[in-house]
Amino acid sequence: MTSEFKSEEKTHFGYQTVDKNDKQNLVANVFHSVAAKYDIMNDLMSMGIHRVWKRFTIDASAVRPGNKVLDLAGGTGDLTRKFSEIVGENGQVVLADINDSMIKVGREKLENLGVVGNVEYIQANAEALPFADNTFDIVTIAFGLRNVTDKDAALKSIYRVLKPGGRLLVLEFSKPNQEWLSKVYDFYSFNILPNVGQLIANDKESYLYLSESIRMHPDQETLKTMMQSAGFDQVNYSNLTGGIVALHKGFKF
Amino acid sequence: MLLNAAFMIIEPALNEALGYDYNAKQKLAKLENKKFTVTLTDLKLSLSLLVINNQIKLMTNAEGSDCTVRTKFDKLKSLSDASVLTKLIKSDELELEGDLGIAQAYSNLLIESNIDWQEWLSTYLGDALAHRIASVIIKLNQLLARKLADIDYTVASALTDELKVTPDNIEINQFIEDVDNLHAQTERLFSMFTQFRKSV
Numbered sequence A: 001m002t003s004e005f006k007s008e009e010k011t012h013f014g015y016q017t018v019d020k021n022d023k024q025n026l027v028a029n030v031f032h033s034v035a036a037k038y039d040i041m042n043d044l045m046s047m048g049i050h051r052v053w054k055r056f057t058i059d060a061s062a063v064r065p066g067n068k069v070l071d072l073a074g075g076t077g078d079l080t081r082k083f084s085e086i087v088g089e090n091g092q093v094v095l096a097d098i099n100d101s102m103i104k105v106g107r108e109k110l111e112n113l114g115v116v117g118n119v120e121y122i123q124a125n126a127e128a129l130p131f132a133d134n135t136f137d138i139v140t141i142a143f144g145l146r147n148v149t150d151k152d153a154a155l156k157s158i159y160r161v162l163k164p165g166g167r168l169l170v171l172e173f174s175k176p177n178q179e180w181l182s183k184v185y186d187f188y189s190f191n192i193l194p195n196v197g198q199l200i201a202n203d204k205e206s207y208l209y210l211s212e213s214i215r216m217h218p219d220q221e222t223l224k225t226m227m228q229s230a231g232f233d234q235v236n237y238s239n240l241t242g243g244i245v246a247l248h249k250g251f252k253f
Numbered sequence B: 001m002l003l004n005a006a007f008m009i010i011e012p013a014l015n016e017a018l019g020y021d022y023n024a025k026q027k028l029a030k031l032e033n034k035k036f037t038v039t040l041t042d043l044k045l046s047l048s049l050l051v052i053n054n055q056i057k058l059m060t061n062a063e064g065s066d067c068t069v070r071t072k073f074d075k076l077k078s079l080s081d082a083s084v085l086t087k088l089i090k091s092d093e094l095e096l097e098g099d100l101g102i103a104q105a106y107s108n109l110l111i112e113s114n115i116d117w118q119e120w121l122s123t124y125l126g127d128a129l130a131h132r133i134a135s136v137i138i139k140l141n142q143l144l145a146r147k148l149a150d151i152d153y154t155v156a157s158a159l160t161d162e163l164k165v166t167p168d169n170i171e172i173n174q175f176i177e178d179v180d181n182l183h184a185q186t187e188r189l190f191s192m193f194t195q196f197r198k199s200v
Helices: A002-009 A020-046 A049-061 A078-087 A100-112 A151-161 A179-201 A204-216 A220-229 B002-018 B024-030 B073-080 B082-090 B100-110 B117-125 B127-165 B169-199
Strands: A010-013 A016-019 A068-072 A092-097 A119-123 A136-142 A162-173 A233-240 A245-251 B035-040 B045-052 B055-059 B067-071 B094-098
Touching: A016 A020, A020 A049, A020 A179, A049 A078, A049 A136, A049 A162, A049 A233, A049 A245, A049 B002, A068 A078, A068 A151, A078 A092, A078 A100, A078 A136, A078 B045, A092 A100, A100 A119, A136 A151, A151 A162, A151 A220, A162 A220, A179 A204, A220 A233, A220 A245, B002 B055, B024 B100, B035 B073, B035 B100, B067 B073, B067 B100, B073 B082, B082 B094, B094 B100, B117 B127
Parallel strands: A068 A092, A068 A136, A092 A119, A136 A162, B035 B067
Antiparallel strands: A010 A016, A162 A245, A233 A245, B035 B045, B045 B055, B067 B094
């Protein structure tokens, strides 16, 4: 009973085991640290491919004018910008992130690009979303779910705020489906990426956490099962770039 | 995903090019929020176009399309010819779902566009150089069209004139028969001549 209790109170922070209550602050510190250089690091780390992954996500969302979209862990607003263009003045996009530094960077960037009028910014925890039931047509969470302490609670919370017929799209790092790719990817993640982080953002630790947190994140099939357990129907996923990233899609009926 | 990567290059280029078609704005306004999808059944590929804020968005997702055309890749070219559409639909080679007017409006926008390439080129190269390049291209185009017309005429007239003097099948068969007869007569004459020599 004691060990069970202990395991319930502990969680992963990269390869470390930490108290559940501490993870949120630890993750917040990582993102406070990387927020200013987030976009340039994304381009460098993925060699620009993250733009194609995000475009694929927008495509899979089948977003239409007038839709109400929640961009969870929206960060610097790459998805919000695209959604805002499509939903138009009759639609609405809510960029939500638990980290206020990321929201500030995202808000400044989008306002400078003239993305205003149909975008709202909210600091929110994905595990307990501050929205009424059945509010959104589409919810996306791109490269954010692995940082959430209680992923099951987050998926249930997302399910609650989705309208019937609405869909969730989870874009997240996953497990490469080729052995050779996995080895190359591991070498890149643990030897090159943290050093690039040190060079550009002067923060090796945060980028080491990024690599570790990716390895600790559920693989494609596990996440699919988690989404089904949270109530989502017709759950499927697409492997992108050999499974380095996967896009999971599920519907609420 | 490769298609999405390609769209990232094609989409802005397409919208920029349409910006130099002075009639495009009016055509785009009519297509605002209208989604048109072409599904190539043999390639299992869908391409959707959606106009948002006078800009074309390219996507692979066909969901919520206002007009969908399903056909094979080799029939794609026929889409621009309205007279062939009915024939293709009747022969089940093309399936149409939704508002045909949207398909025609997209076809009108993309195929019958009148893009001012010289204006577009001038933004990168300046007016003078753009004008010279455009003039050379126009002249080359005209020369090519003239040459093609010449070749067409030469081939057509050669075929027509040759046809007049070309023997038909009956004449050819008759000629072959005459040659065979002549050959046989020559053989007989040669044989008679040989016998005559031996007897002398």
